Amino acid sequence: MKKLLLFFALLSQWAWAQTPSIVNLKKHISVLASDSLGGRAPGEKGEQWARDYIVKQIVPYGLLPLGDDGYYQKFLFPARLNPHDSLGLGEELNGTNVVAYLDRKSDNTMVLGAHYDHLGEDGRGSSLEANPKGKIHNGADDNASGSAGLIELARLISSQNLLKNYNVLFAWFSAEEAGLIGSKYLSNHFPLKMESVKMMVNLDMIGRLNDSTLALTLMGMGTSPIFGKVLNECNSFNFKLVMDSSGTGPSDHTSFYLKNIPVLAFFTGTHSDYHKPSDDIEKINFQGESEVLSFVLKVLNKCTSLKEIPFTPTKTKANTSAAFKVTMGVMPDYSFSGPGLRIDGVTDGKPAAQGGLKGGDILMKIDHYDIKDIYSYMAILGKFKKGDKPFVSVKRGQEIVVKQIEF
Numbered sequence: 534m535k536k537l538l539l540f541f542a543l544l545s546q547w548a549w550a551q552t553p554s555i556v557n558l559k560k561h562i563s564v565l566a567s568d569s570l571g572g573r574a575p576g577e578k579g580e581q582w583a584r585d586y587i588v589k590q591i592v593p594y595g596l597l598p599l600g601d602d603g604y605y606q607k608f609l610f611p612a613r614l615n616p617h618d619s620l621g622l623g624e625e626l627n628g629t630n631v632v633a634y635l636d637r638k639s640d641n642t643m644v645l646g647a648h649y650d651h652l653g654e655d656g657r658g659s660s661l662e663a664n665p666k667g668k669i670h671n672g673a674d675d676n677a678s679g680s681a682g683l684i685e686l687a688r689l690i691s692s693q694n695l696l697k698n699y700n701v702l703f704a705w706f707s708a709e710e711a712g713l714i715g716s717k718y719l720s721n722h723f724p725l726k727m728e729s730v731k732m733m734v735n736l737d738m739i740g741r742l743n744d745s746t747l748a749l750t751l752m753g754m755g756t757s758p759i760f761g762k763v764l765n766e767c768n769s770f771n772f773k774l775v776m777d778s779s780g781t782g783p784s785d786h787t788s789f790y791l792k793n794i795p796v797l798a799f800f801t802g803t804h805s806d807y808h809k810p811s812d813d814i815e816k817i818n819f820q821g822e823s824e825v826l827s828f829v830l831k832v833l834n835k836c837t838s839l840k841e842i843p844f845t846p847t848k849t850k851a852n853t854s855a856a857f858k859v860t861m862g863v864m865p866d867y868s869f870s871g872p873g874l875r876i877d878g879v880t881d882g883k884p885a886a887q888g889g890l891k892g893g894d895i896l897m898k899i900d901h902y903d904i905k906d907i908y909s910y911m912a913i914l915g916k917f918k919k920g921d922k923p924f925v926s927v928k929r930g931q932e933i934v935v936k937q938i939e940f
Contacts, residue, residue, distance in 0.1 A: 552689075552823065552827060553682070553685045553686075553689065553822075553823040553826040553827060553830075554685060554688075554823075555819045555820060555823050557681075557684070557685055557688070558681050558682070558685060558817075558819050558822055558823065559814075559819055561586075561590070561677070561680070561681035561684055561685075562673055562677045562678060562681045562740070562814050562817060563814055564583075564586055565583055565586065565649065565673075565677035565680055565681065566671040566672060566673035566677040566812075566813065566814050567671070568669050568671065569582075570582055570583055570671075571653055571654055571669055572651050572652055572653035572654055572669045572670040572671055572672060573649060573650050573651045573653065573672065573677075574650065574651065574652060574653025574654070574657055574710075575610070575626060575628055575650045575707055575708040575710065575711050575714070576610075576626030576627050576628060576707075576708075577653055579653065580629075580649070580650050580707065581629070583649050583650075583680075584605070584629050584631050584649065584705065584707070587631050587649060587680065587684065587705050588603075588604045588605075588631060590684050591604075591631075591633050591684065591687050591703070594633075594687055594688055594691040594692070595691060596633035596634055596635055596687065596691060596703065597633065597634040597635075597636055598632070598633065598634075599632040599633065599634045599702065599724040599725075600630065600631070600632045600724075604631050604632060604633055605629050605630070605631065605632075606629065606630040606631075606632045606718070606719060606722070606724075607627060607628070607629050608627075608628050608629075608630075608707075608714070608715070608718045608722075609625045609626070609627060609628070610625065610626055610628050610708055610711060610714045611624070611625055611626075626708075628707040628708040628711075628714060628715055628718070629707050630704055630705065630706055630707055630715045630716075630718065630719050631649070631703075631704070631705040632702065632703070632704050632719065632724065633687065633702075633703045633704075634700065634701070634702050634703070634724075634725075635687075635690065635691055635700060635701040635702075635703070636700055637697075637698070637699065637700050637701075638700075639698055639699055639700050640729060641698065641699050641700065641729060641731050641837075642699065642700040642701070642702055642725060642729040642730045642731065643696060643699045643700070643701050643702070643730075643731065643732055643733075643734070643833065643837065644701075644702045644704060644730055644732070644733040644734070644789060644794075645683060645686060645687075645701060645702070645703050645704070645733075645734050645736075645833075646683070646703075646704040646705070646706055646716065646733065646734070646735050646736070646785050646786075647676055647679035647680045647682065647683040647704075647705055647706070647735065647736040647737060647785075648676050648679070648680070648705070648706040648707070648708075648709030648710070648715065648716070648737065648784070648785055649676065649677075649680040649705045649706065649707065650676075650706075650707050650708055650709055650710055650711075650715075651670055651671070651672030651675060651676065651677075651710060652670035652672065652710060652808060653669075653670065654667065654668065654669050654670070655667065655668065656668075656670050656808065657710075659710060659808055660808055660809065660810075661807060661808040661809050661862075661864070661880045662808075662809045662810055663880065663881035663882055665809075665810065668810040669810060670808065670809065670810050670812065671810070671812060671813055671814070672812055673740065673812050673813050673814045673816065673817055674738050674739075674740040674741050674801075674804070674806070674807075674812050674816070674817065675737070675738050675807065675808070675812060676709070676736075676737050676738060677740070677814075678736075678738060678739050678740025678741075678817060678822055679735075679736035679737050679738065679739055679740075680705055680736075681822075682736050682739055682822060682825070682826050682829075683703060683705060683736055685826060686703075686826065686829065686830065687703050689830065690830075695830065695833070695834060696833055696834060696837045697837070698837060699731075699837045700725075700729070702724075702725065702730075704716070704719055706719070706785050709737075709784065709785055713784070713785055713787060713788055715785070716785035716786075716787075716788035716789070717788045719788070720788040720789055720791070720792050727792060727794075730789070730792075730794050731794075731795070731841075731842045732757075732794065732795045732796070732797070732836060732842050733786055733789035733790075733794050733795070733796045733797075734786075734796070734797050734798070734799070734829065734833065735752075735784055735785050735786035735796065735797070735798040735799070736798075736799055736829070737784040737785065737798060737799075737800055738800050738801060738802075738803070739799055739800065739801050739822055739825050739826070740801065740817040740818060740819075740821075740822050741801050741802065741804050741816065741817065741818055741821075742801045742818045742821030742822065742824070742825060743801070743802065743818075743821075744818065744821065746773055747770075747771055747772050747773050748772070748773045748775055748801070748802055749772040749773065749774055749775065749799065749800070749801060749825065749828075750775040750777060750799075750800040750801070750802060751764060751774055751775065751776055751777065751797060751798070751799065751800075752777040752779065752782050752784070752786065752796075752797070752798035752800060753777070753778075753779070753780050753782075753786055753790065753795070753796035753797045753798055753847075754776040754777060754778050754797070755778025755779065755780070755845060755847040756778075756780040756790060756794075756795045756796050756797075756844060756845055756846075756847055757795035757842050757843055757844060757845055758843060758845055759836070759839060759842060759843070760795070760797060761776070763832060763835050763836055763839075764776075764832060766835065767828060767831040767832045767835055768828070769831075770824050770827070770828050772825075772828065778847050778848075779847045779848060780796055780846070780847045781847075782798065784798055784800075786798040790847075793844050793846075794844065795842050795843070795844050795845075797832070799825060799828075799829055801818075801821070801822075801825065802866065803864055803865065803866065803877055804816075804864075804877060804878075805864065805877060805878035805892065807864055807877075807878075858915075858917065858918045858919060858940075859884075859914060859917050859918060859919055859921070859940035860883065860884070860914070860940075861883065861884050861885045861890075861914070861938065861940075862879055862880035862882070862883020862884055862885045862886060863876045863877075863878070863879050863880075863883075863885045863890065863896070864876065864877040864878040864879070864880070864892075865877065865907050865910070869895075871905055871906040872897070872904070872905055872906070873895040873896055873897045873904050873905075873906075873928060874895065874896045874904050874906065874907055874910045875893070875894075875895050875896075876890060876891070876892055876893065876894045876895070876896060876927075877892055878892045879891065879892060884938040884939055884940055885938060887938065887939070888925065888936045888937060888938035888939070889936045890925070890927060890936060890938075891929070893929070894927040894928065894929050894934075895927060895928040895929075896910065896925065896926075896927050897926045897927060897928055897933070898925065898926040899913050899914075899917075899923050899925050900923040900924065900925075902916070917940050918940065919940050920939070920940065921939070921940045922937055922938070922939045922940075923937070923938065923940075924936070924937050925937070925938055
């Protein structure tokens with residue numbers, strides 16, 4: 534009996550070592566998304582505490598520090614990157630990437646990244662809350678989920694023969710919410726030969742897998758011709774894979790795609806708590822995140838077993854929110870493949886809410902412009918200016934409803 538109990542104990546320890554630990558994910562997110570860190574705004578003390586926590590976790594894994602100050606890669610960035618930011622124009626803040634390296638003496642390197650900053654208190658001009666003043670935006674999904682997931686990948690990859698024949702650089706980025714500043718800095722001040730990097734994988738908002746749809750968005754799918762086949766072969770988890778071919782997008786993989794590196798970004802989708810104080814740990818799907826990370830590992834092992842990961846340039850998303858003169862105040866469902874743009878939620882006080890649009894509506898037309906998907910929606914927004922009063926058509930259930938909004 535004692536031998537049998539010992540066998541099961543060892544089997545349990547082996548299983549824990551082989552798979553992403555829900556216990557660990559809960560521990561990491563509970564710290565990173567706690568009120569005590571104040572929302573981890575770039576350059577503030579809460580973000581510094583978060584980076585110190587990440588380093589404390591990864592030190593036992595034997596990863597080499599590749600920053601300019603141990604694991605810390607420090608940089609300055611202008612405080613006022615958002616026109617609604619109350620910080621003084623011209624002031625500079627300190628950002629810090631955490632950079633750790635698993636050296637396997639290979640000619641090939643994989644970069645795995647996630648941003649650990651968020652919006653802090655008041656939302657720093659990026660909150661979608663109607664009245665954000667004085668409220669901590671904890672960012673449990675955005676992006677404590679990705680940061681915690683990357684800590685788990687570091688544990689698993691460093692302790693096992695995973696991604697063999699590849700070196701692995703782990704990077705936790707600062708100032709993503711300020712405009713991908715941290716990842717841009719790392720890609721421009723890379724501590725290794727950039728030509729050794731064969732692929733970059735980004736984890737941003739992987740904590741809210743919908744158990745009903747199992748929708749998982751993959752951005753950057755078109756940046757290498759191998760990705761489509763690999764992703765489908767590795768999908769033993771029955772995820773509904775929503776493929777986004779573009780190498781550019783609103784997260785840190787963009788900085789590496791622009792260096793002609795194949796990229797993949799994993800994303801479980803936006804939700805009504807996005808960029809709001811309500812993005813808290815109670816809403817994280819820990820089992821779902823563990824399964825996403827298992828899928829990531831399977832994809833990485835498959836990619837690194839192939840002879841090469843060739844790069845393919847993709848069509849760039851030219852339109853960004855910075856170029857818009859107007860906003861509707863809707864939260865897109867990024868897992869919806871069209872036609873139209875499915876609205877996950879609307880922001881109080883914005884044109885969509887004032888015009889009577891609701892979460893669940895599928896936006897089909899603005900004025901006479903047909904909406905095919907989120908990208909055509911962004912292109913169409915650029916055609917309007919403040920004060921315009923277009924009619925919009927939405928599919929609500931089985932009906933087409935027409936509303937008028939004012940930008």
